[in-house]
Structures are given as C-alpha cells and as structure tokens.
Amino acid sequence: MRKPTPRSPVLPWTKPPRERTPMKALVHDGNGNIALQERPQPTLQLPTDAIVRVTRSTICTSDLHIMRGAVPHAVPDTVLGHEFVGVVEEVSADVTRFKPGDRVAVNCETFCGTCFFCQRGWVNNCEQGGWELGCRIDGCQAEFVRVPFADNAFTRIPDSVSDEDALFLGDILATGWWGARLAEIEEGSSVAVIGAGPVGLTTMMCARLANPGSIIAIECDPHRAELAKRLGLADRIIDGSAPLDEIERAVQDLTEGRGADSVIEAAGGDATFEMAWRIARPNAVVVISAMYEHDQALPLPRMYGKNLVFKTGGVDASGLDEVMALIESGKIDTSCLISKRYPLNDILEAYRAFEAREDDCLKVVITPWE
Numbered sequence: 001m002r003k004p005t006p007r008s009p010v011l012p013w014t015k016p017p018r019e020r021t022p023m024k025a026l027v028h029d030g031n032g033n034i035a036l037q038e039r040p041q042p043t044l045q046l047p048t049d050a051i052v053r054v055t056r057s058t059i060c061t062s063d064l065h066i067m068r069g070a071v072p073h074a075v076p077d078t079v080l081g082h083e084f085v086g087v088v089e090e091v092s093a094d095v096t097r098f099k100p101g102d103r104v105a106v107n108c109e110t111f112c113g114t115c116f117f118c119q120r121g122w123v124n125n126c127e128q129g130g131w132e133l134g135c136r137i138d139g140c141q142a143e144f145v146r147v148p149f150a151d152n153a154f155t156r157i158p159d160s161v162s163d164e165d166a167l168f169l170g171d172i173l174a175t176g177w178w179g180a181r182l183a184e185i186e187e188g189s190s191v192a193v194i195g196a197g198p199v200g201l202t203t204m205m206c207a208r209l210a211n212p213g214s215i216i217a218i219e220c221d222p223h224r225a226e227l228a229k230r231l232g233l234a235d236r237i238i239d240g241s242a243p244l245d246e247i248e249r250a251v252q253d254l255t256e257g258r259g260a261d262s263v264i265e266a267a268g269g270d271a272t273f274e275m276a277w278r279i280a281r282p283n284a285v286v287v288i289s290a291m292y293e294h295d296q297a298l299p300l301p302r303m304y305g306k307n308l309v310f311k312t313g314g315v316d317a318s319g320l321d322e323v324m325a326l327i328e329s330g331k332i333d334t335s336c337l338i339s340k341r342y343p344l345n346d347i348l349e350a351y352r353a354f355e356a357r358e359d360d361c362l363k364v365v366i367t368p369w370e
C-alpha cells in the first residue's frame with residue numbers, strides 16, 4: 001500500500017502588517033485651538049477592536065462644543081470627530097461580524113452590548129463606553145481610527161448605498177431617529193421641532209415616518225426654515241427670532257389652542273429650553289436632543305399643572321440596521337444636508353466655513369487626504 005504523501009501544515013493566513021507611516025489628524029487642545037498634526041497610525045489594542053480607514057467624515061456641532069471647551073468630559077489632545085464611514089482595515093480576534101474590506105458606517109457611541117445599560121438599549125451610558133470617539137479617545141477626523149467593540153459599532157453599508165448617503169447614520173441621523181422615537185409621536189398628532197439645523201432636519205425626517213398630522217419647525221435662520229418647508233420636512237414654519245409669547249401663540253394657533261403634542265428641542269440656543277416647554281401642550285413629551293453650553297432653568301412654579309414629561313440627553317445610537325434599510329429603500333435621504341466637500345488637508349477651512357455657516361452651510365463632508 002502506498003504511504004500517503006505528508007501534507008504540508010496549513011498555516012493560518014495573516015494579513016501582512018500595514019505600513020505604519022504617520023497619518024494626518026485633527027487635534028484639539030481643549031482651549032479653543034485645533035491643529036492638523038501628524039500622529040502615529042492607530043493599532044489594535046483590545047480583542048474587540050477594529051481599525052477603519054476613513055473614507056468620509058464630517059464635522060458635528062458637538063465638535064464645536066468640544067473645541068470651545070464646553071464638553072466637560074472631553075479629553076484635550078484627542079483627535080476630533082465621531083461621524084464617519086469607512087472601510088475595515090484590520091480586526092482583532094473577537095470581532096466576528098466584520099472583516100477587512102467591509103464598508104461600514106460607525107456609531108458615534110462605543111458600547112459593550114452586555115452591561116445593565118446596553119441590555120436596555122441605553123448605550124450612551126454603557127459601563128464600558130458611551131461617547132468616546134473624538135471625545136475621550138481618538139476620533140475620525142484622521143486617516144485611520146481605532147474603533148472599540150467593533151461588532152456593535154458598525155453598520156454594514158449595502159452596495160447600493162454610497163458612502164455619503166450613509167455618512168450621517170452613526171450620529172445626527174441616529175439622533176433624529178432616537179429623538180423622534182422618544183417623542184412618542186402618534187399618528188395625526190402635532191410635532192414641534194425647534195431648530196432646523198442638521199439635527200433638527202434629520203429629526204423631522206424621522207418624525208415624518210410616524211405619520212403625524214403636522215410638523216411645525218421653529219427656526220430663526222430663514223434659509224434653514226425655508227429648506228425644511230421646501231423639502232416637505234415641515235408643514236408649517238415659525239420664525240424663532242420672534243418674541244417667545246408670539247411663538248407660543250403661533251404654536252397654539254396651529255394646534256387648536258392646546259400646544260404641540262410632542263416637542264423636540266434641537267437648537268440648543270439661549271431661549272430654546274424655555275421655548276420647548278412653553279410650546280408643549282399639557283401632558284406632552286418634551287425631548288431635549290440639543291447639547292447646551294450653559295445650565296438651563298427649570299421654573300417649576302411656572303410649569304405647575306402642565307404635567308410634562310422631559311426626556312434629555314445624548315443619543316442612544318444603536319439598532320441602526322433598521323435606519324440603514326430606510327436609507328437603502330430611499331425613505332430617508334440625507335443628501336440635502338451636504339453643502340460642501342473638503343479634503344482632510346483643508347479641514348481647518350472646513351471648520352471655519354461650518355462654524356460661520358458660510359453660504360448657508362449645513363454640513364461639510366471631509367474626503368480623504370490628498
């Protein structure tokens with residue numbers, strides 16, 4: 001009998017290590033200064049990590065809050081940015097759902113998926129995470145980024161969805177989705193959204209899916225208010241720069257004298273917290289999506305008898321496959337938010353134009369380093 005030929009051992013295939021040339025990254029110092037620096041490329045650190053090559057990122061208004069030193073838990077000298085899509089470059093041993101080469105949208109929140117809070121969907125308060133990327137650990141305004149708990153953080157981008165169509169999923173679209181869900185919108189009800197900035201507009205997009213009777217947008221920037229109307233996101237618009245009494249009356253006139261059934265505050269202005277509870281009808285739900293730079297007063301004696309439910313805080317950005325499916329089917333389209341594109345080389349200019357709302361800028365897209 002012939003002896004079987006010995007087979008050469010099958011060695012596990014390992015990807016050759018990436019060349020780790022320094023990368024470009026936008027870093028803030030916690031004192032209002034940002035700078036484009038050279039940083040080492042991130043490496044895998046934990047078994048649940050992945051490295052993503054950023055193909056599109058963007059600037060969020062929350063980055064401006066960090067830059068101004070108004071986010072207490074933000075860590076200086078961190079790479080900014082938490083809203084992005086990219087291609088998976090490397091994965092650690094415990095990442096099972098994704099592999100190098102996959103196109104992914106990344107949640108702005110890091111979450112373990114198993115702790116007390118994660119089990120209830122409250123991933124913003126994950127005991128091992130929360131808003132980490134671009135806040136407490138290096139974020140996405142760079143060429144590469146390390147993403148912890150990658151299996152939870154990623155949403156696969158279908159072939160038919162472009163990077164730009166998926167770009168806002170992990171942050172402002174997740175926030176719009178979350179805010180609209182928290183607002184307990186009933187079919188035929190009235191929803192008031194304060195602010196028609198990027199978050200206000202995604203909120204209206206998601207609120208619309210619940211089939212309310214009317215969406216009232218309150219906004220002081222006439223271009224943004226008009227846009228909300230033109231896109232069919234708002235049915236009625238109210239000038240947010242009018243005196244509060246007038247705004248309150250205008251909402252009452254549109255809601256049979258009662259006030260709005262649901263209010264979502266997505267402006268974060270000086271007077272918009274007070275506006276939110278004043279335009280709400282008794283027993284309404286008031287959702288605070290905006291991030292304030294100053295404390296707000298809760299004047300309970302003046303509110304007495306209104307019996308409001310307030311829901312506050314940072315988005316619980318999870319369960320986003322459902323929202324990706326809405327993008328894929330064309331039911332949600334955020335392309336209207338994109339005003340300008342800049343390569344990473346020009347990100348300082350992009351910050352300037354975004355913060356100044358130059359040429360009615362809503363969102364800027366950061367393309368890779370050229």
Ligand SMILES: NC(=O)c1ccc[n+]([C@@H]2O[C@H](COP(=O)([O-])OP(=O)(O)OC[C@H]3O[C@@H](n4cnc5c(N)ncnc54)[C@H](O)[C@@H]3O)[C@@H](O)[C@H]2O)c1
Pocket residue numbers: 060061062065171172175194195196197198199200218219220221224239240241266267268269270271272288289290291292313314315
């Ligand atoms: N909850 C979250 O997890 C989460 C996620 C993303 C962003 N945010 C926050 O949401 C807020 C909105 O984000 P954005 O990118 O849309 O910001 P933005 O500043 O572009 O939009 C806010 C809008 O509110 C309008 N506004 C200001 N004062 C007003 C007033 N008195 N009446 C009516 N409208 C008024 C502004 O004109 C502006 O268009 C920011 O504070 C941001 O940090 C929160």
Ligand SMILES: [Zn+2]
Pocket residue numbers: 060061062063082083108171172
């Ligand atoms: Zn954000």
Ligand SMILES: [Zn+2]
Pocket residue numbers: 111112113114115116117118119125126127128129
């Ligand atoms: Zn957790």
